Structure formats: C-alpha cells, structure tokens
Amino acid sequence: MDAAASAPPVRRSARVRAPELTGKGGWLNTGGAAYTLAGLRGRVVLLDFWTFCCVNCLHVVDELRELEERHRDTLVVIGVHSPKFPHEAEHGAVADAVERYAVGHPVLDDPELTTWTQYAVRAWPTLVVVDPEGYVVATYSGEGHVPEIERLVSELEAEHTAKGTLRRGDLPYAPPEPEPTVLRFPGKVLRLPSGTFLVTDTTRHQVVELAEDGETVLRRFGSGERGAVDGPSDRARFQEPQGLALLPDGAVVVADTVNHALRRLDPGTGEVTTLAGTGSPWRRGDATDGPAREVNLSSPWDVAWWRGRVWIAMAGIHQLWSYDPAAGTVAREAGTGGEQLVDGPAKEALFAQPSGLAVTAAGLWVADSESSALRLLGPDGEVRTAVGAGLFAFGYRDGPAEGALLQHPLGVTALPDGSLAVCDTYNHALRRYDPATREVTTLATDLREPSGAVVVGEDVVVVESARHRLTRLRLPAVVLGRPEGEQPVTDVAVGPVRLDVVFTPPPGQKLDTRDGPATRLLVSASPPTLLRSGEGAGSDLSRALETDPAVGQGVLHVVATAAACDAGPEVLHPACHVHRREWRLPVRPVVGGADRLVLELPGADGTGRASGQAPYPSL
DSSP: OOHHHHSOOOOOOOOEEOOOOOOTTEEESBTTOOOOTTTTTTSEEEEEEEOTTOHHHHHHHHHHHHHHHHTTTTEEEEEEEOOSSGGGGOHHHHHHHHHHTTOOSOEEEOTTOHHHHHTTOOSSSEEEEEOTTSEEEEEEESSOOHHHHHHHHHHHHHHHHHHTOOOOOOOOOBOOOOOOOSSSSOOOEEEOTTSOEEEEEGGGTEEEEEOTTSOSEEEEESOSSSSOBOBSTTTOBOSSOOOEEEOTTSOEEEEEGGGTEEEEEOTTTOOEEEEEOOSSBOOTTSOSEEEGGGSOBOOEEEEEEETTEEEEEEGGGTEEEEEETTTTEEEEEEOOSOBSOBOEEGGGOBBSOEEEEEEETTEEEEEEGGGTEEEEEOTTSEEEEEEOOOTTOOOOBOEETTTOBOSSOOEEEEOTTSOEEEEEGGGTEEEEEETTTTEEEEEEOOOSSEEEEEEETTEEEEEEGGGTEEEEEEOOTTTTTSOTTOSOOEEEOSSEEEEEEEEOOOTTEEEOOTTSOSEEEEEEEESGGGEEEOOEEESOSEEEEEEOGGGOOEEEEEEEEEEEEEOSTTOSSOOEEEEEEEEEEEEEEOTTOBSEEEEEEOSSSOOOOBTTSOOOOOO
C-alpha cells in the first residue's frame, strides 16, 4: 500500500461557500474567456493568490506544474494575481510576468485586491482549495504544501466520484503567442574579456553570447528546453537562469535559479557542469553549509566574485551564501532567513529577497528587492543599509539617501568613480547612489524593467528585461571622473534632423554585397527620450531623426559598420575588411540648430570626422 493511501485524511476547514472570482484586470491564458466558480462546478479548484515580485510565489508556480499535469482532468488551478507594488497593478506587467514565468493555467488579474479581500487573504502566497460543489475546504499560506494538497485533491476526487458530483475534462489553456525577439525577458549581463557579452535569456532557458554591438547573436548555450542537464552547449539545460560571474580561470558561474543550482560554463568549449545544489529547493531544517553538491539552494538570483569565493544572492531564503571553488563547499554568510530589513552583524542581519550583487572597495553591495533597498556587507562583517526603510517603504524619490525611495530593484553595478548604478526595476529607471555624498540621483528613465547592467568604457549597458534587449547609455562626466561640459556640444535642430554616415572604400576595395547589405547603422540616445524617432538598427547609412527639445541636452550614440573586399583582376586571394566606428555626440536641440549631421566612416584616411567637429573617440 502506498504512503498516500495509508496516511490519515487531510484536515479540512469548515465548508464555506466560495466567493465568486472578480478582478478588474480580467483574465489571461484563457483566449479571452472569463471563468466563474459557478461555471467550474464539478471540478476541484485551486486558487493561487500570488504576485510576481514574490520569489516564494514563483516557487509555488513551479511546485504546481506536476500537480496540474497529474490531475489535469479533475483539477483547475487559477492564479489570482494580487499586487504588492504599484507596477504590479499594471495589466501589461502582469501579462509579461505570466509569460516570463511560464504560468501554465488561467490567471485572474485583480489589481484592486477584490477577490483577495473576499477570501480574507493576508499573505503571499496563499492557496485555497474549493471542492466540486463550490465550497472552500482548505487554505494554506506559504510554499511547500503541494504534497498535502495532492492528498486532498485525491480524496475529493474519490468522494465526489462516489457522489456523482465530479466532472472530468480538460480546461482550455490558451496562452498568447510570444513575439519573435532575439532575447526573451533577459536577466543579467556579463562582459567577457574578449569584449563580447553573455546574457541570461531567462524565459528561453539559455545563456547567449552577443557581439560587441549587444545585438548580434554569436552563440547560444543550452538546448532551450527547461531542465537540469550537464554537457555540451547544444545538450545542456538550464531553468530560468539569472546571474553571471567571471571566475579567475576564465569560466563563468551561472545562477541557475529555478534549478536551485550554480552551474559552470566554459565559454571556450561551451561545456556546462554543476558546481553546487541538488536540484531541490532548500526547506526549513536543511543544512546551510557543507559539500556544495549535497546542500540544497533556494533560487540563487545573482553571483559575484569577492574575497576568493563566489557570493550568492539566495533570493529564495533571503540570505547571502558563498561557494568556495577550492574546497567545493557552500556556506551561509549573512541573513537569518527571516524576511525583513535589519542591519547588524552578518549572521544576525535580515534581508528581503536579495537579487543583485556588485563589488567595490567598500564591500559587497546588495540590491535587496522586496525591501526596495540598497545594502552593503562590509569587510568587517557588518550589514548596513544605504537606501531603503522596509518592506512597504517604496516609491520614486531622489535626494539624500535617508529619504530616497526605490521600487523593487533587481540589479546593482559598480561605476568607475566608486558610486553604484541601481537597476530600479519597477520604476523603469537607472538610479545612482554616491557613497561619498549619500545622495541618490537618476541616470536614466524609460528603461522597461531594468534588471542588470555592466560598464563598458564610458557607457553602461543595461538589460531592459521587459523590452527584451540590451540598451547602451552614456555615463555622465562626473561618474567618469571628468568635469561636466568637457566635450563640445553640437546644437541641432528641433524636430527633423538628417544623419548621414559617409563611407568611401579604400583604393583597391569595394563594398561586399554578396550576402546582403554591406553596411549597418545603429543609433541610440542617452537619455532615450532625446529622440522621438530614428533609433534602432538598419542597413542604410542615412537616417531620419527627430529630436525632442524638452530633454534639453543629451548624447547621440552612432555605430556604423561597412564590409569591403579587395577588388581587381590582379588580386589572386582577395581579403575582406570590416570598417567600424562608434561616435558619441553631445547634442542640444535648439531652434535654428543644424538639421543635418554628417559623419565620415574611416576608409582611406582613418579620421572618422563629424562635419564641423573634431574627431570623436571610438571603441
């Protein structure tokens, strides 16, 4: 006899008629249909009250996958999205989250917490079981309850089969078709010594290498199927990977979040191996230190190399851990496991879903997402809060750190001057914290759910997770250690401006058009609102731009590439050449400004001049 059959019946709550499902945001994953409990009579219904900021809610989404599959013809799981943060009340953001985390059941978007209130829910996540006759029979808070819920579902199936009140049959599941983007909800980014980028393509369960332009795919690591498989790049499997860190030997550590593991990726061979974790999530009472392959981890979200070890933002249990590659062990370094914002000695401090890490001379900086805070673990073993005041202190406010506000930041990046760039994810902004002045300022806005960033020369490359791309922004002069206004500024027209890049192949060469266009032009702006139109990539070296005078001043980023090959009958073995130049053009839209910008892509003389200006530096 199996354990489920021999176990005592699951304790149920008093039968109470389940309130009807109501949500102003409507339904997702239903193909436009709206469901009611009355219409689902005869099925066992499991309501999952969740919000997408909550890592414990995401654990439940994963826990439910096998339960849903095993009871597909009797059990209906409905996610009731109940937001904590203002951003989570936006319907588009909920739709993104449903796709991002592969939620495989209908979701009711309840931005005003109507159904949450009717069911007297008090915590995320909460699970409510409704029997086939429409009565609430059990309620569970937190994660890890699926084994008991499955026993209850089996009991209800048997009971209502005998009563004739069970109705079987699949419930239609109709997710929208994902857009064909190069990346899909990318998580974190790392720049390799070669100058290329590694990006975690989270929803596609891969790590992607992009060229220096941040767009061209060079390689994909992982088959793209959800799973935990070591091996060569085409057969290895990840599951919603996030953070990346470079090891001294040139290998890369990947925070394989939903596999609750650390993986090692060799960028040279593409081989993937497992460093730490068992594949099972950490549960209360489990070990917090020991042999790395024998200790359970919990949603590692980011990793960083510091003091000879890999440090882990263990988002699932609100702690910081470390992995020692020499000893092959893991250990808890900071956080009790409680979810709160409390400073003090590392082992006594409390975190709230740490999700981003960065290292400076001051120590290990932590983007503590659920407390909307920036924290620091110093070399002295003390945890201190730089920005943030608690689990429900969030918003958007620059100024002195003690009054500044963030909203669910997922990433933090060290800047050249020792300050920090914070990916203020739910405010769609890149913020800056200066430890010297303890001031918070805004570097850029209109970044859709930024989740990670890396400094490249005088720029910062940001992961715009909900725009499925990397975005390059110019860092302000003060961050680079230069006085403001050092570079000349060009006055350009308000509105339409023509950008022309002139390229003349060197003597003895001609454009190589055998496999398509031989030229490419990439235009972006910092801040992005400097351009109303004209940004993006194309093959024409001329571009119509439209500036916005409300911005005041900004920087145009222009990258031009041309491919040319040796020509002439006397050339026995022609070689092909790539000519590339990047310009950073400080501009100010003013009435009467220049309505045409002419740049020269170096061919013969290598100057790359901007018309009327001195040469600009290139990468």
